[in-house]
Amino acid sequence: MPADLAVIGLGHLGIPLVQAATTAGVRTLGYDPDPGAAADLRAGRLPCGAWDGALSAADLRRMAAGGFRTTSDPAELGRVHTAVICAPTPLGADRTAGLSAVGEAARALAAQLRPHTTVVLESAVYPGTTEEFLRPILEDGSGLRAGRDFHLAYSPGRLDPGNRAYGYANTPKVIGGLTPACTEAAATFYGRLTEKVVRARGPREAETVKVLETNYRHVNIALVNEMAMFCQDLGVDLWDVIRCAETKPFGFQAFRPGPGVGGHGVPIASDCSPYGGRGPGRPLAMVELAQQVNGRMPGYVTRRCAALLNEHGKSARGARVLLLGVSYKPDVGDQEGAPAREIASRLMELGAQLSFHDPFVARWRVLGQPVPRADALYEAVADADLTVLLQHHRSYDLQGLAVKAQLLLDTRGASPAGTAYRL
Known part of the structure; x- marks a missing residue:
């Protein structure tokens, strides 16, 4: 038929x-x-x-x-x-x-x-x-x-x-x-x-809608990612700042920082057309800068991991590090562009012993090597020298996991206040 x-x-x-x-x-x-x-x-x-x-x-x-x-x-x-x-x-x-x-x-x-x-x-x-x-x-x-x-x-x-x-x-x-x-x-x-x-x-306007929506997301995430680093240096609780700022009923939309930006929506900053077509003759400078900021986040998260371990008398080399959530969005298994892979690569290069847990990902490879999957989540959290929340899936009981964890770095600001270190 x-x-x-x-x-x-x-x-x-x-x-x-x-x-x-x-x-x-x-x-x-x-x-x-x-x-x-x-x-x-x-x-x-x-x-x-x-x-x-x-x-x-x-x-x-x-x-x-x-x-x-x-x-x-x-x-x-x-x-x-x-x-x-x-x-x-x-x-x-x-x-x-x-x-x-x-x-x-x-x-x-x-x-x-x-x-x-x-x-x-x-x-x-x-x-x-x-x-x-x-x-x-x-x-x-x-x-x-x-x-x-x-x-x-x-x-x-x-x-x-x-x-x-x-x-x-x-x-x-x-x-x-x-x-x-x-x-x-x-x-x-x-x-x-x-x-x-x-x-x-027309079609050009419709195509550019996607460019604007994607670039809007990346630029605003870059802003709060920079604010996260800024507030960390000042000793300011960014998550409380965002909580207060989003009460403004006009002129503000809350975005939250994270370990990087993943997904299939790719920002367009350059004047380069993949088919050789006519461009505007200038790049989008703000989007290029946002890409640079967001691209630095996996390195920043890795440095925070190493610093936390060091503050508690442990070296990154040989440390047992458990990564929670390796997909690019909550409650999906899609890993397109997820920052978890680069963070894992950097930690492996520092000598950390990695494992991961994700309810939507059965197998995961980094640098050509399989990363062990933690099937017994709470036991794995208790055994790890450092647990890093990279994606907040709804099934994660963060309060319960924080109680079990020796060290918990929450890159999504999803854990109850005072129970974990936040980005």
Whole structure:
């Protein structure tokens, strides 16, 4: 049976879209060029390194019951009304988003593209990518013209994994089409999945929404990270400062420091376009500085660990250090960009004996070596010379863990006041 929707790219963007679509009664085809990955999903098996620790095999079975099926045959892409490209765009050595997976997805779709199909890009990309990179691939491969023969639009992903208050249905969806008709075609589709659709002037504006939202987060986290170091030097309790500041009913939004910034949303600071397109001619200096500040946090956390051990008569070399939470967000298993790996690497280079615990991560490797997983959490905390909370999963009883710990460094400010050392 033909599907209403094809989702190309079954990762951290694609699977939540599939969940939302099947919940809304939309027959959905998931395309992955790897036959093994497609077969695993058909069988209800999660891929290694799942994008969201909250997703279960039961969820996949429910999605299948709601009309979701997978394929590795690109010919099936020609039988859908709407195709959404959710391919990954990992950072390259020059810190630009890699577009190879988007290009592969576009070429697979172009060869099957039919008139009147609505094509949407959701991957995180540089402004202009939809028009200057994606559009030529689709037009050259199909012989069709965007805006005349098929609809083309961009919609930034706004998923917040682990957020119990905001999901796909109640998070407004921004859409920018190549033409007004393209925008309306995409809006009609997304209107089936979400309560509110916000129309941008065009795809460049919609792409830049993602840039602004991501950069806003990184710049504000950098500010409070600098405040954490500033307050540590002054002997000021930053967490109490934030508690008081967030009572201001206007002009302030509370952000909290941490060991670094992870996730799939990558800030864009440079003028460098990954496809050679036109840039504004100047970098975003504030974002570049924020990247530098946030990039220093793993080193700062490592130095705090070594200093705490030293203050209590222990050396980092040979110390038993337990890391709690190695994912980039609470209550998910996704480790994309998580600072835990760099912190672990630095501690290993100092000679520490590491172990980790994370309810959503079964196995973890650092510097090519497996890190032992602590299965008996409270016993491991009691045995460790230093326990470091890197991610606050809801299942952690921090008051109980603080009682057991010899030393506890809380980099998230989540433990009760006075029970742990804070960042």
